[in-house]
Amino acid sequence: MNSLKPLTSAKPQDAVLAKNRILRSWERCQASGAALHADPNPILAADLQTRLEQHANVLHLAQSEIATLASLVASAQSVVLLADASGVILQEAGSTEFLRKAEKVALQPGVSWAESLRGTNAIGTALFDAAPVQVHGSEHFLECNKILSCHAAPIFSPRGEVIGVLDISSEASMLHAYAMGLAKICARQIGNRVLEHTDTRLHRVVFQRHASMLDSVERAILLLEEDRIVGANEAALCLLGSDWSLLDTSVHDWLDDWRQLDESPRALHTRNGAQLTGTLRSGRAPGLPRSAPIIPAQDAPAPGQKKRATAGMKLALPPLADEMKSNMQHAITAVNAGMAVLLQGETGAGKEIFARHLHNLSQWHQGPFVAINCGALPESLIESELFGYEAGAFTGARREGSRGRLREAHDGVLFLDEIGDMPLLLQTRLLRALQEREVQPLGSDKRIPVEFGLISATNHDLMTMVENGSFRADLYYRLQDFDVHLPPLRERHNLRNYLCQEFQRLGGADRSMILTDSALQNLAAYSWPGNYRQLHSVLRRLVHLQAAGSAIKATDLPPEFQGRDCIAPAQRVTPTCPASTLRAISDQTIERAIAESRNNITHAARSLGVHRSTLYRYLRRHPASP
Ligand SMILES: Nc1ncnc2c1ncn2[C@@H]1O[C@H](COP(=O)(O)OP(=O)(O)OP(=O)(O)O)[C@@H](O)[C@H]1O
Numbered sequence: 001m002n003s004l005k006p007l008t009s010a011k012p013q014d015a016v017l018a019k020n021r022i023l024r025s026w027e028r029c030q031a032s033g034a035a036l037h038a039d040p041n042p043i044l045a046a047d048l049q050t051r052l053e054q055h056a057n058v059l060h061l062a063q064s065e066i067a068t069l070a071s072l073v074a075s076a077q078s079v080v081l082l083a084d085a086s087g088v089i090l091q092e093a094g095s096t097e098f099l100r101k102a103e104k105v106a107l108q109p110g111v112s113w114a115e116s117l118r119g120t121n122a123i124g125t126a127l128f129d130a131a132p133v134q135v136h137g138s139e140h141f142l143e144c145n146k147i148l149s150c151h152a153a154p155i156f157s158p159r160g161e162v163i164g165v166l167d168i169s170s171e172a173s174m175l176h177a178y179a180m181g182l183a184k185i186c187a188r189q190i191g192n193r194v195l196e197h198t199d200t201r202l203h204r205v206v207f208q209r210h211a212s213m214l215d216s217v218e219r220a221i222l223l224l225e226e227d228r229i230v231g232a233n234e235a236a237l238c239l240l241g242s243d244w245s246l247l248d249t250s251v252h253d254w255l256d257d258w259r260q261l262d263e264s265p266r267a268l269h270t271r272n273g274a275q276l277t278g279t280l281r282s283g284r285a286p287g288l289p290r291s292a293p294i295i296p297a298q299d300a301p302a303p304g305q306k307k308r309a310t311a312g313m314k315l316a317l318p319p320l321a322d323e324m325k326s327n328m329q330h331a332i333t334a335v336n337a338g339m340a341v342l343l344q345g346e347t348g349a350g351k352e353i354f355a356r357h358l359h360n361l362s363q364w365h366q367g368p369f370v371a372i373n374c375g376a377l378p379e380s381l382i383e384s385e386l387f388g389y390e391a392g393a394f395t396g397a398r399r400e401g402s403r404g405r406l407r408e409a410h411d412g413v414l415f416l417d418e419i420g421d422m423p424l425l426l427q428t429r430l431l432r433a434l435q436e437r438e439v440q441p442l443g444s445d446k447r448i449p450v451e452f453g454l455i456s457a458t459n460h461d462l463m464t465m466v467e468n469g470s471f472r473a474d475l476y477y478r479l480q481d482f483d484v485h486l487p488p489l490r491e492r493h494n495l496r497n498y499l500c501q502e503f504q505r506l507g508g509a510d511r512s513m514i515l516t517d518s519a520l521q522n523l524a525a526y527s528w529p530g531n532y533r534q535l536h537s538v539l540r541r542l543v544h545l546q547a548a549g550s551a552i553k554a555t556d557l558p559p560e561f562q563g564r565d566c567i568a569p570a571q572r573v574t575p576t577c578p579a580s581t582l583r584a585i586s587d588q589t590i591e592r593a594i595a596e597s598r599n600n601i602t603h604a605a606r607s608l609g610v611h612r613s614t615l616y617r618y619l620r621r622h623p624a625s626p
Contacts, residue, residue, distance in 0.1 A: 021129055022139050025120040028128075029141040036119045036142065040106030043088060048110040055084055058155070058164055059091060061193040065186040069168065070094045078170035078179070081107065083123050083152075085162050087114035098170060105144050107169060118142060122150035123165050130154050130162050130510060132187075134180045137172035147172050151179040153187035158195045158223055158231025160244035166190065188234065189217045195233055198223060202230065205251065205258055207239065207278030211265040214279060226373075227251050240270060244507075245544045248537050250602055317356055318532075321492050324350075327484050328357060334482035335362045335413075335453045340434075342419075342479050343457040345486030348531035351457035352417060354486060359413040364453040367412025372405050375421030382426055387433065389442035406439045409452040419479065420460035420471060431475045454479070489531040496524045499535075506536065507543035515542075518554035522561045529589050530608045560592060590618065 029036060043051075052059065062082055069080045070093035079094035079102055089109045092099060102108060115124030119141025126133040132153040140146050152167040166187040168179040196204065205222045208214055220239045223231030227250045237243060240254050251258050256269045261280035268278040320328060331341050335358060343351040352371065359369045372386065388404025406414060416422075422430065433439055434454065438447040456479045465471035492498055503515050515523070528534055538558070546552055554562060593604040605615040 019139070021125065021131070021133055022120060022135065025115060025125045025128065026141060028115065029119045032116065036117070040111045041117075042106070042108075042110040043112070045110070048088075048090075051084055051088060052090060055090060055164070057197075058190070058194060061197060062155075062164075062166070062190045065166070065190055066091065066093050069166075069182060069186055072182070073168055073170070073176075073179070076170065076176060077174060078168055078176065079107075081123070081167040081169060083113060083127075083165045083167065085127065085164060087112045087117070087124050087127055087165070089113060089123070090164075095170075101147075101171070102169065105147065107148065118145065121145055121148075122152035122169070123167050126152035126154050126165050126167075127162060128510075130156075132180065132184050149174065149176070149179075151176075151183045153180075153183040155187045155194070156191045156234060158198050158233070159247060160232075163194070164190075185217055191233055192217065192219065192221060195221050195223060195231055198231060204281045205255065205261060205278055206281055207255070207268055207276045208235075209239075209276055211277045214265060214277065222251060222254075224251055229254075239274075239276065241272070243544055245540050247540070248533065252602070317353055317360070318350075320350075320354065320357060321498075323487070323493055324354065328354070328361070331358050331482060331484055332361050335364070335455065339481035340454040340456065340479050341482045341484060342462070343455065343484050343486055344462070345457075345459065346488045346529070346531055347459050348533035349459075349486040349488055350532055351459075351486050352415070353532075354484065355413070355415045355455045355457060358455060359415075359453070362413070362453055364411070364413045367452070368409060369413050369415060370405055370409035370452075371415040371417055373417045375418035382423070383429065384442055386426075386430065387439050387441055390444040402441075404439060404441060406433060406450055406452075407448060410450045411452065413453040413455060416454070416456040416479075418458060419456040420458040420462055420465060424470065424472065427472045427475045431472065431478055434475075434478055456480075489528045489535060490526070496520050499523050499539075502535065503539050503543065506539050508539075511543060511548040513543060513546065513549065514551050516551050516553050519552045519557055519561075522554045522557055526561055527589060534608055559596065560589065590615070 059082065066080055066082060073080060074095045077095045077098045079092055079098050081089050082091045083089045089107070089111055092102070092107075092109055099108075107113075112118070113121050113123040115121065115128045118124055120135060121140055121142075122133050122135040125135060132151075134149075134151045136149045138146050140148060148169055149172045150167055150169040152165050154162045155164040155166060157163045166183050168176070168183045170176060170179070203224045205224060206214055207220050207222075208216070208218060213219060218235050220236035221231075221233045222229050222236050229247055229249055229251055232244070232246060237246065240246065242254070246254065254271055255276075255278070256271065257266075258268060258278070258280075260266060261268065261278050263279055263281065265277045265279050268276045270276065331354075335341055341355075341358065343354055345351050355371075356369060359365060374382070384402060384404070386405050388402045388407055416430075433450075436447075437450055439450050440447050460471075462471055462476050462480075466473045466476050489495070499520060500515060503513075508514065523538075530537075538561075541558075542552055542556070546556060550556075590604070590608065593608050594601070596604070601615055601619075608615065
């Protein structure tokens with residue numbers, strides 16, 4: 001293996017020169033040629049095991065594609081490989097004869113095929129470019145890999161991050177015309193499955209040009225939280241003529257008549273007037289297991305009975321800031337001891353992300369995470385949604401009745417988001433259910449026992465609400481056995497470093513862009529009223545609206561980040577800053593955003609990086625502001 005040297009002096013053949021992607025990859029490899037070597041350096045078996053566990057859900061969702069592809073390509077002396085986002089191969093399948101040959105060049109689980117280690121190759125170069133790549137024979141940078149012909153396609157997360165690569169490889173002497181197309185289709189299908197299993201409480205708009213394509217691999221999917229787009233696939237971007245910056249915008253901005261959609265295919269129009277066909281689907285993909293199986297009431301386990309495993313898709317969560325780690329430890333102890341945890345913090349400060357981490361790390365991690373947005377449920381539906389109902393309990397009820405969200409949370413975690421927005425009357429019923437750990441569905445005299453970890457979140461000051469009578473004191477005390485304050489983003493330690501890191505992660509690195517010192521200074525000095533949500537939306541816009549390769553200066557930033565509008569470092573809000581100052585900053589920022597959007601609340605909310613309903617709520621609550 002050591003005798004196999006990289007071609008650092010020779011240029012690839014003429015035919016290869018025509019392929020820009022390969023050429024650019026060769027240039028990168030030649031620039032860092034000294035660091036490349038043929039020695040594969042496999043990771044330790046224990047590290048591979050950890051990666052397999054971390055990626056268990058994607059691997060699980062990819063199995064049917066891998067099995068189908070493997071049986072297709074085995075007879076053509078080819079193999080199928082699945083690698084993670086760092087290029088480490090996690091799984092192989094296909095022709096046993098070629099697998100043996102592939103091992104000679106370390107094309108096997110536990111070896112990283114990142115371009116920075118193995119030179120131009122399909123897995124590594126597809127990862128670098130976040131695009132499908134075919135690398136044939138001599139197009140490989142390292143001499144030893146020239147025996148291979150490889151075709152790799154990235155698998156995208158619902159937020160547009162590459163979460164893995166699917167590869168079909170064979171000997172270079174055999175050119176397989178269909179391999180690239182197959183790899184692309186299967187990678188897309190795996191991405192669709194991930195999207196359909198991401199968060200079962202969310203709705204999906206599925207659309208295409210013709211109804212016959214709504215269940216095909218080409219189906220376009222948007223994942224919605226209320227009307228905000230929180231996930232998508234490439235087919236959706238393509239049909240809507242957008243890039244990933246469409247995330248966190250309102251679906252109203254893209255599809256005119258999506259509100260009329262239901263489970264049957266209906267006509268749908270893009271904002272450019274193109275006609276499509278679409279349906280609205282609940283979180284569960286047809287024919288696939290629920291991410292969090294429901295236990296029928298009569299099957300509720302006896303105390304101490306082992307919990308069932310869930311096939312739930314737990315996508316990687318953003319890591320918590322270091323300053324939140326000890327809070328997390330205490331919260332885990334509290335929730336495991338049966339205490340209710342209350343998360344308080346500004347909008348977008350990461351309350352739900354904290355709650356999801358807490359679920360994953362608690363004794364309830366094998367059960368479902370059931371999130372209820374108490375502020376978004378129509379008042380008339382909230383009771384049936386929470387407690388369920390018997391068949392025929394009221395006009396319009398589903399014939400088979402409904403279990404209700406509290407029972408769905410059985411054996412997992414119930415997350416009551418925006419608890420401060422729950423109507424006073426319902427607070428009494430909720431308190432009773434929480435105290436007695438029993439649910440009585442509407443129209444039924446049965447009481448059904450439920451057991452779950454309880455986490456609530458709010459961006460109101462609940463204590464003040466208790467004082468002014470808009471929140472029940474007894475419910476407040478029931479919800480906050482343990483209180484966690486999520487600090488706003490502007491108080492994050494090392495905010496500048498975090499900004500750089502996120503800018504690179506969100507595409508700056510791929511597009512060779514940097515933030516100059518002046519831009520960083522203004523971004524770090526800004527008050528970030530929409531916190532992480534706003535930060536990601538602003539950084540994504542910078543990455544995609546500025547030219548690739550640019551160095552972004554303060555003057556390239558939106559107006560609210562330029563000197564006059566951003567808070568000077570000396571005035572930065574600190575944890576001791578009085579609430580009135582904080583209010584004034586929020587009011588000013590919001591006032592300006594609304595003025596700049598010419599009173600268009602949707603646009604103003606988008607520029608602030610918050611959801612429209614959050615902005616409306618703020619304006620209702622603070623009528624003195626604009
Ligand atoms: N620690 C973090 N690091 C990076 N991103 C984060 C972090 N916390 C939250 N985010 C991102 O910020 C966005 C908002 O997070 P989240 O929904 O948890 O906030 P929230 O406080 O619950 O907001 P709201 O009160 O408006 O519901 C999400 O896109 C999430 O991925």
